[in-house]
Amino acid sequence: MRTTVAVYDTKPYDRESLSRVAGAEAIDWRFLDFRLGPETAHAAHGAQAVCVFVNDDAGREVLRELAGLGVRLLALRCTGFNRVDVATARELGLPVTRVPNYSPYSVAEHTVALILALNRKLHRAFGRVRELNFSLAGLEGFDLHGKTAGVIGTGRIGRIVAEILRGFGMRVLGYDASPDPQWAARHGVTYTDPPTLARESDVVTLHVPLTTETRYVVRQETLELMKPGAILVNVSRGPLIDTTALIGALKSRRLGGVALDVYEEEEGVFFEDLSGQVLEDDVLARLLTFPNVLVTAHQAFLTREALNDIASTTVENVRRLTAGEPFLEGTVL
Ligand code: NAD
Numbered sequence: 001m002r003t004t005v006a007v008y009d010t011k012p013y014d015r016e017s018l019s020r021v022a023g024a025e026a027i028d029w030r031f032l033d034f035r036l037g038p039e040t041a042h043a044a045h046g047a048q049a050v051c052v053f054v055n056d057d058a059g060r061e062v063l064r065e066l067a068g069l070g071v072r073l074l075a076l077r078c079t080g081f082n083r084v085d086v087a088t089a090r091e092l093g094l095p096v097t098r099v100p101n102y103s104p105y106s107v108a109e110h111t112v113a114l115i116l117a118l119n120r121k122l123h124r125a126f127g128r129v130r131e132l133n134f135s136l137a138g139l140e141g142f143d144l145h146g147k148t149a150g151v152i153g154t155g156r157i158g159r160i161v162a163e164i165l166r167g168f169g170m171r172v173l174g175y176d177a178s179p180d181p182q183w184a185a186r187h188g189v190t191y192t193d194p195p196t197l198a199r200e201s202d203v204v205t206l207h208v209p210l211t212t213e214t215r216y217v218v219r220q221e222t223l224e225l226m227k228p229g230a231i232l233v234n235v236s237r238g239p240l241i242d243t244t245a246l247i248g249a250l251k252s253r254r255l256g257g258v259a260l261d262v263y264e265e266e267e268g269v270f271f272e273d274l275s276g277q278v279l280e281d282d283v284l285a286r287l288l289t290f291p292n293v294l295v296t297a298h299q300a301f302l303t304r305e306a307l308n309d310i311a312s313t314t315v316e317n318v319r320r321l322t323a324g325e326p327f328l329e330g331t332v333l
Contacts, residue, residue: 003322004028005075006047008036008056011271014077017307018051023315026322035267041065049073049318054298055267058084058096067092073321077310078301080237082210086333097317097331101156102301102309108160110300111235114259115165115203118231118294119144138291142202145169150201152194152217153236154180158207162189165203173197176208198225202256203233210237218242223249229256235300238264243283250290257292261300270297 003026007014010031018024030047034040036056042065044050050071052058058074063085066074074089076098089096117123120141128135149165151158154176162172172189179191194217198204204226208214218232219242226232232255234241243264249255263270265281279285287293301310317327 001322002026002028003049003318004030004047005049005051005318006030006032006044006071007051008032008034008040008043009053009271013302013307014053017311018077018314021308021311021315023319024311027315027318036062038062038065042069044071045069047071049075049321051075051077051314054078054080054083055271056083058089060085060088063088063092063094067094073097073317073327075314075317077314080209081333082237084333089333095321095327096333097313097327098333099310099313100330102313103303103306104156104160106303106306107157107235107300108164109303110261110296111157111161111205111207111233112164114233114235114261114294114296115144115205115231118233118257118259118292119203123294124291144203147171147202148173148200149203149205150175150197151189152176152197152204152206153208154183154189154191155207157235158205159183159187159189161205161207163187170203173201177213194222195225198222199227201230202227203231205233206236206240208236208240210239215239216242218246220245220248223255226255228254231255231257231259233259235261238262238266243287247283247286250287250293255292257294258287258290259294259296260287261296262298263287263295266298 005027007029010033015031032043036052038061041062044066050066074094074096079098079100081098084096121139125139145168148171150173151162152175154174166172166187173192174189175194175197184191217240223245320327
């Protein structure tokens with residue numbers, strides 16, 4: 001028996017990775033280039049499974065419609081599930097799976113790439129050299145060696161970041177709601193409380209999921225505690241940072257720089273080619289004017305290995321749905 005999967009918000013790399021993994025040939029793929037939401041849920045008509053990404057809306061209304069259409073699996077091709085109404089899915093008996101275990105190195109290495117690029121001002125140097133401006137004025141950075149990094153969230157990604165930064169010779173402070181003292185001792189990481197981490201770190205990087213407790217984990221008070229000249233990095237979820245407060249800290253010249261792979265209002269902007277169009281988001285427009293702000297559009301996961309892991313997990317869960325077998329352990333929400 002063949003299963004139809006409606007894949008929302010499909011990009012070329014999704015189509016390619018989902019189609020090439022083993023088992024993909026047994027699935028009838030319906031690749032849709034728009035996101036899931038109340039206006040588009042009907043496009044899953046006739047599909048047994050729906051596959052979505054980070055910015056698809058799987059709220060109550062949408063889930064009810066999908067269940068009504070006979071959809072029997074919502075398969076997230078990402079880790080974070082903050083846009084899924086899990087309680088409603090349970091109520092409806094609609095299983096939701098995610099991909100908790102794709103290469104954490106993809107995101108950790110992008111984090112470090114952002115730290116290095118922002119600190120050494122590679123984003124500015126690149127543009128300058130292409131204009132034949134070989135001046136170094138204003139491109140000064142600092143040695144990471146001997147400085148302090150604060151890692152908020154020492155889960156799968158945060159601990160790899162911490163280990164890489166230890167390799168640079170940084171002192172690493174960690175904060176986590178469920179600390180792992182054995183891991184910390186093994187890697188020379190010191191757990192501390194968030195205010196101490198903010199006060200003492202030259203680089204602060206966020207690796208907690210978005211929850212009601214972590215929303216605006218970086219806000220006015222946090223930014224005021226941070227060392228003057230410190231770098232802030234967010235590759236996790238946009239609403240971990242109060243962007244209005246962040247702009248204030250940048251305007252006051254207190255922050256050394258900010259690197260973001262995620263943004264509070266990224267939906268409808270990130271992942272899209274809006275070149276040649278008018279950017280409606282004034283906050284993002286302001287952020288992009290700072291020379292010490294480096295933004296990538298939610299690309300931290302985008303390595304061959306991570307895409308392959310995501311596709312394999314998704315295809316295997318669809319196979320299990322078709323075969324009536326339990327879904328992969330640890331993937332069900
Ligand atoms: P994980 O679950 O392995 O680790 C998260 C850590 O945060 C855990 O150790 C947990 O104890 C801690 N935590 C949870 N709530 C907390 C709180 N209130 N205070 C302090 N600590 C808390 O997750 P992970 O795989 O390391 O991923 C982290 C986040 O990275 C994801 O939730 C996702 O939002 C983001 N992410 C981004 C991308 C991207 O492409 N930019 C890709 C994958 C994941």
